[in-house]
Amino acid sequence: MKSALAASGMDEFADLNPDAYTMKFWEAAREHRLVIPECNKCGTFHMPPTGFCHECTSQDLKFTEVPGTGEIYTFTIARHAVIPMLQAVVPYVIAVIAIDGAPGVRMVGNMIDCDMEKLQIGDKVKVVFDDVNEEVTIPRFTLA
Amino acid sequence: MTVKDATAIVGIGRTPYFRRGQSLPLTKVEMACQAIIAACDDAGLSVKDIDGFAYYSGGFDSAWIAQVLGIPEVKFTASLTGGGGGASAAVGLASAGITSGDASVVVSLMTLQQTPDARLGAAFATKGKSAYSAPSTPQMDFVLPSGLFSPGQMMSQLARRHMHLYGTRREAFAEIAISQRDNAIKRSTARFQDPITLEDYFGARMISDPLCLFDYTQENDGAVAVITTSADRAKDLRKPPAYIMAATHGGAGRWGSAYQLMQMPDEYFASSGHREVAKRMYEAAGVTAADVDVALLYDHFSPMVLMQLEDYGFCGIGEGGDFIEAGNIRYGTGSIPVNTHGGNLSEAYVIGMTHVYEAVEQIRGEAVNQVENCQIALSTGGPASIPTSGLLLRR
Numbered sequence: 001m002k003s004a005l006a007a008s009g010m011d012e013f014a015d016l017n018p019d020a021y022t023m024k025f026w027e028a029a030r031e032h033r034l035v036i037p038e039c040n041k042c043g044t045f046h047m048p049p050t051g052f053c054h055e056c057t058s059q060d061l062k063f064t065e066v067p068g069t070g071e072i073y074t075f076t077i078a079r080h081a082v083i084p085m086l087q088a089v090v091p092y093v094i095a096v097i098a099i100d101g102a103p104g105v106r107m108v109g110n111m112i113d114c115d116m117e118k119l120q121i122g123d124k125v126k127v128v129f130d131d132v133n134e135e136v137t138i139p140r141f142t143l144a
Numbered sequence: 145m146t147v148k149d150a151t152a153i154v155g156i157g158r159t160p161y162f163r164r165g166q167s168l169p170l171t172k173v174e175m176a177c178q179a180i181i182a183a184c185d186d187a188g189l190s191v192k193d194i195d196g197f198a199y200y201s202g203g204f205d206s207a208w209i210a211q212v213l214g215i216p217e218v219k220f221t222a223s224l225t226g227g228g229g230g231a232s233a234a235v236g237l238a239s240a241g242i243t244s245g246d247a248s249v250v251v252s253l254m255t256l257q258q259t260p261d262a263r264l265g266a267a268f269a270t271k272g273k274s275a276y277s278a279p280s281t282p283q284m285d286f287v288l289p290s291g292l293f294s295p296g297q298m299m300s301q302l303a304r305r306h307m308h309l310y311g312t313r314r315e316a317f318a319e320i321a322i323s324q325r326d327n328a329i330k331r332s333t334a335r336f337q338d339p340i341t342l343e344d345y346f347g348a349r350m351i352s353d354p355l356c357l358f359d360y361t362q363e364n365d366g367a368v369a370v371i372t373t374s375a376d377r378a379k380d381l382r383k384p385p386a387y388i389m390a391a392t393h394g395g396a397g398r399w400g401s402a403y404q405l406m407q408m409p410d411e412y413f414a415s416s417g418h419r420e421v422a423k424r425m426y427e428a429a430g431v432t433a434a435d436v437d438v439a440l441l442y443d444h445f446s447p448m449v450l451m452q453l454e455d456y457g458f459c460g461i462g463e464g465g466d467f468i469e470a471g472n473i474r475y476g477t478g479s480i481p482v483n484t485h486g487g488n489l490s491e492a493y494v495i496g497m498t499h500v501y502e503a504v505e506q507i508r509g510e511a512v513n514q515v516e517n518c519q520i521a522l523s524t525g526g527p528a529s530i531p532t533s534g535l536l537l538r539r
Contacts, residue, residue, distance in 0.1 A: 013270060014289045019282040026285075047407060048286045054398065073413075074308070076300035077353035082265050082293050083272030094292045096301055096406045106406050110290050121308045138289045 003130040003140060005112050009089045011132040021049040024063050029137045032129040035063040036102040045102035066101035068127035069144055073098045073106055077116055091116065097125055097141055110140045146392075148428060151239040152378035152385035153537065155189060155371035156501045157182025161335050161492035164258040167365035175367035176204060176255045177213055183369040188382030189249060196220035196247030198238035198372070200230025200525065200533075201495060204253060220247035224393060224531060229417075231442065231496020231525025233533030236391025238372035248377065253369035254497040263363060268404070269293040287404060296360055296445060298403035299527070300352040303447035306414040307354065312450065312465035314354060318345040319468050320446040320482075321358040321489055327475050328486025331512045335364055336490045359446040361488035368497035370504065386507040386537040389520070390428035392421050393531035401529045415461075416451035416527040418534065425534040426457070431520060433457035436536070438506050438515045439473075439480050440499035440523040443487040448527045449473075453482070456522065456534070475513045484513040496525040500535065507537050 002011070018026050021037075025048075028035040038045050039053035040060040051059055075095035081087040093111040111119060112128060124144040131137050157179045159167070167175060184191050191213050197206040203223030210218050220241035224230035231254070238250035258264060266272060270280050270288055280288050292298060306312050321340055328334035340358060348357040378385035395402075398409050399417045412419065426432055433456055441452045450464035458480050459467035467473075473482035485491045485502035492498055503521035505511040511518075519539050526532030 010289070010291055013291060015270065015280065016285050016289075017280050017282055018285065022282045022285060048283045048405065074301045074305040076297050076304065076355075077350070078291060078297055079349070079353060080351045082297075083269045085272050086291065089291065092291055094290050094297060094301075104407075104409070108287050108290050108292055108406055121304065132289075136289075140290070 002132055003112050003128065005089070005092060005110055005140070006130050006132045009085060010092070010110070012085060014132045014136045014138055016136055021051055025049055028063065029129060029139055032137070033065050034068045034127050034139060035065050036099060036105055037061050038064040038102070045105045047105045047107065064102070066099055069100045070097045070125055072119065072121050072123045072125060074121055075111065075119060093119065095141060107139065111142065112140050113142045146236045146239045146388055146390055146428065147243045148389055149387045150375055151242050151372050152375055152387045153235060153370050153504050154373050154378045154381045154383065154385055155183040155187025156504050157184070157186055158368040158501060159366050161333065162365040163335070164263065164363035164365060165260060167257055168259070172255045172257050173208055173212060175257070176209060176253055176369070179253055179367040179369035180209070180213065180251055183251070183371045186383060187371050189371065192216055193249045194251055196238065196241045196250035198234050198241055198250050198252050199223035200234040201227045201254070204255065220250060226531045227528050228442070228444070228495040229526030229528030229530070229532040230393055231533060232500060232523045232535035233391050233393035233525060233531065235370060235372055235388060235500060235535055236393065236533070239388050239391060242372060242374055248373060250372045251369055252372065253367060254495045255367040256494050257365045258363045265294050265296065265363065267295055283401070283405060294352070296355055297352040299445040299448060300355045301406065302403060302414055302451070304354055306447060306451065309414055310462035310465060313469070316450055316465040316468040317359050317446040318342055320443070320449045320473065321345060323474050324443065324483045324487045325490045327484050327513050328490035331486060331491060334486045334491040335362060336486070355445060355447070361444045361493045364492050366492055366494050368494045368501050370497070370500055384508050384539070386504045389431070389536040389538050390425045391533065391535045392425040392428060393533035394421055395530040395532050396420050399530060404529060414451070416448055416455045416532070418452055418455040418524065418527065418532045421532050421534050422456045425536060429536045431536065436480065436520050436522045437518040438484055438521050439482050440485070440503050440521065441482055442496050442499060442524045442526055443483055443489050444493070446489065449482060451527065452524060481515050484511060484515065499523040503535065503537050507539050
């Protein structure tokens with residue numbers, strides 16, 4: 001389903017430029033699964049997906065499905081439209097989410113369907129898969 | 145690493161500072177050349193003496209400048225990678241070009257012209273005609289679809305985390321904005337001359353919560369150039385040399401792309417990213433924060449001044465808020481005067497070069513808000529993605 005945020009104009013920014021490493025993330029998102037790269041050698045997670053584990057430099061990596069829950073690590077409320085196209089979109093929340101099941105990994109995502117004025121660091125969240133168009137699904141978050 | 149005291153900044157020059165877009169019909173290269181000529185005049189050098197260029201943030205077209213100004217021979221032309229974080233270490237790069245024997249008179253400069261389609265506030269927007277916008281990358285696909293487009297929105301994330309961890313208050317950010325405005329008011333070159341009160345600050349509109357209008361740098365046009373030469377040659381020039389004690393750049397590897405991708409390790413997420421640069425800079429110079437007389441800290445956003453005060457050792461990690469609220473950064477009364485020129489927030493924003501300019505004026509004793517007996521000045525570039533940079537100048 002497409003979110004109200006996307007419908008207000010955020011969907012204009014969902015053009016993706018995936019490479020061999022990030023493609024699997026976006027394919028999984030399209031299937032409404034959240035996957036994070038994990039090192040088969042040392043178990044370290046990383047984001048965004050690259051060809052290497054930053055801990056041990058191994059290229060033996062896999063994508064591990066995580067529960068899709070997490071907590072707000074920090075966030076901002078964008079109240080000013082930095083380009084005119086965003087005037088119908090503001091205010092919106094850009095949060096940094098610590099992802100459960102992938103220690104040390106965070107994702108940048110919008111908090112949607114919640115009272116943005118009451119958000120706090122530490123709030124528990126869950127992923128919402130936003131099908132912004134016929135090809136792209138962007139993970140966003142809402143309160144758990 | 146720079147060789148201590150082997151080189152000096154001997155000339156500083158600039159254009160007037162304009163409201164954004166108002167420098168037209170000047171071209172960027174015209175502004176650059178005007179700043180270079182002014183810096184040469186200041187030093188007592190001819191532009192024909194210039195034989196090197198050392199930049200940051202993508203650099204500038206040395207070929208065109210050399211042609212326009214008729215520079216006889218270019219012997220060194222190089223730029224640091226990254227963005228504005230390299231500002232203070234462009235001088236270190238100049239110094240490297242001189243101590244290596246490649247060149248003898250090296251220019252570092254920045255020119256900014258924020259026409260309507262080149263506003264830095266939309267630096268990462270993939271649409272909307274911002275000239276600074278690059279197409280998205282596989283990495284930025286994890287950022288841009290969420291509308292995280294501006295440096296201010298990115299720095300807000302670090303600011304809120306700092307507030308959460310340490311109880312830092314907006315009152316501290318306000319004190320940065322207010323104290324720097326007070327410094328700017330005394331300078332005729334500063335673009336903002338109206339005092340700010342605490343009431344003004346808390347009444348200002350929020351741009352990217354928790355940062356309001358006064359936490360943001362301004363949008364303007366202008367160019368600043370500085371000239372570095374060897375210590376030997378510096379002795380015979382017009383103005384007292386500002387010797388380069390140390391200029392360092394870089395950052396912890398996992399600081400990386402920092403606030404763009406937000407994957408910095410927890411222990412230094414809410415920081416300016418300067419800790420390693422600061423440590424190496426002090427070691428190279430053989431001094432500590434206690435020896436610094438004035439701190440010109442890159443202030444694109446007020447919370448980053450606070451975090452640099454911590455990372456450069458003027459107070460403990462997490463103590464920046466209390467330190468600032470206690471009045472420590474005030475010119476004339478504080479323990480470490482900060483941004484005596486008014487900084488990016490109130491004087492002008494030329495991506496860090498105004499801080500180098502002010503550091504030189506302070507060392508020469510010719511600053512408008514002159515720190516008494518100023519022996520050592522600190523100038524910084526960033527917080528940004530790698531590199532950030534720090535520079536120590538001495539009399």
